[in-house]
Amino acid sequence: MSITWKELQETCLRKMDSLDGVALTKDSNNAAYLYGMPAAANEALMLLATNGRYWKKLLTITQGEGETATEGEPLGGFLAYDLRQLAEGFYCIDKIKRASGTEYGTYSGYLMEGDHVLLLPAEDEGTFRIWYNAYPTRITAETAADFPIDLHEEAAHYVAHYMAGQLYKHDDISIAQIYMNEFFEWMERLAESGRKADGRNAGSGGWTSVKNYY
Numbered sequence: 732m733s734i735t736w737k738e739l740q741e742t743c744l745r746k747m748d749s750l751d752g753v754a755l756t757k758d759s760n761n762a763a764y765l766y767g768m769p770a771a772a773n774e775a776l777m778l779l780a781t782n783g784r785y786w787k788k789l790l791t792i793t794q795g796e797g798e799t800a801t802e803g804e805p806l807g808g809f810l811a812y813d814l815r816q817l818a819e820g821f822y823c824i825d826k827i828k829r830a831s832g833t834e835y836g837t838y839s840g841y842l843m844e845g846d847h848v849l850l851l852p853a854e855d856e857g858t859f860r861i862w863y864n865a866y867p868t869r870i871t872a873e874t875a876a877d878f879p880i881d882l883h884e885e886a887a888h889y890v891a892h893y894m895a896g897q898l899y900k901h902d903d904i905s906i907a908q909i910y911m912n913e914f915f916e917w918m919e920r921l922a923e924s925g926r927k928a929d930g931r932n933a934g935s936g937g938w939t940s941v942k943n944y945y
Contacts, residue, residue: 733879734887736870740768742891746910747899755876764898775893775914776867779886780822783921784880785864787825790818790851795856807852809842816932820865821847821879831857885924892937 736761737755749761757765780786792801792812801817803810814821823846838859842850851859867881880887887891896910 734876734882734884734890735876736772736874736880737876739772739880739891739894740765740886743768743898746891746895747902754794754851755942756929767898769874771894771897772870774897776882778878779889779891779918779921780865780867783886783889783918784924785811785825785884786867786883787820787862788819788865790814790861790863792817792851792859793848793851793857794851794859798890803851803853805853805915806850808853810853811844812849812851814849814861815846815847816924818861819861820868822864822866823851825862825864827862828860829855829857830860831855851857855937886921889914892917 741755742748744755744761744764747764749764753763758850792803793799794803794810801812801866803812805811814824824843826836827841828835840855849861863894865881866877870878880890882890892910892914896907896914898907900907
């Protein structure tokens with residue numbers, strides 16, 4: 732089960748001894764911390780999603796005749812797709828699979844233009860399942876309390892540590908520094924465990940990074 736935004740806020744406040752009782756309530760002791768939490772959380776989410784363990788999402792593109800075909804921009808013998816427009820939170824491609832008729836498997840006949848435009852040969856018809864590494868959804872002041880954090884659960888647990896380290900440095904720099912040191916140590920371990928987890932998946936027909944990240 733994903734960790735929610737409310738749970739991160741509560742955990743962060745407990746680390747700073749600023750939560751009275753069990754439930755999250757805003758008061759004069761924690762108002763400033765709560766105000767600064769979205770920015771601190773977004774910093775941690777970005778670090779963990781790009782340096783810890785990638786958060787993967789799926790985009791499906793269909794090429795061929797018919798109403799179900801995805802609209803691409805013709806470029807020579809290719810169709811171009813802007814992944815920043817089509818893929819929510821696109822960071823980089825992990826792997827592409829193609830289904831055509833009775834065949835299904837890894838597809839390597841694509842090109843990338845810049846860092847976000849996908850070029851598929853126009854003659855290659857079928858359904859392309861594009862697995863990509865994604866940026867996490869940003870936290871704002873309007874984020875709902877029950878919003879699930881866009882990270883693997885083992886990564887999401889570390890976010891509150893970073894938040895506390897950033898928010899508590901004006902109150903107790905020594906404790907804040909401990910939290911930050913622990914966060915970056917855990918992030919290195921997370922990157923290693925992520926490589927092992929994705930390696931196991933790849934061994935069973937799952938993910939294999941085309942950019943050799945894992």
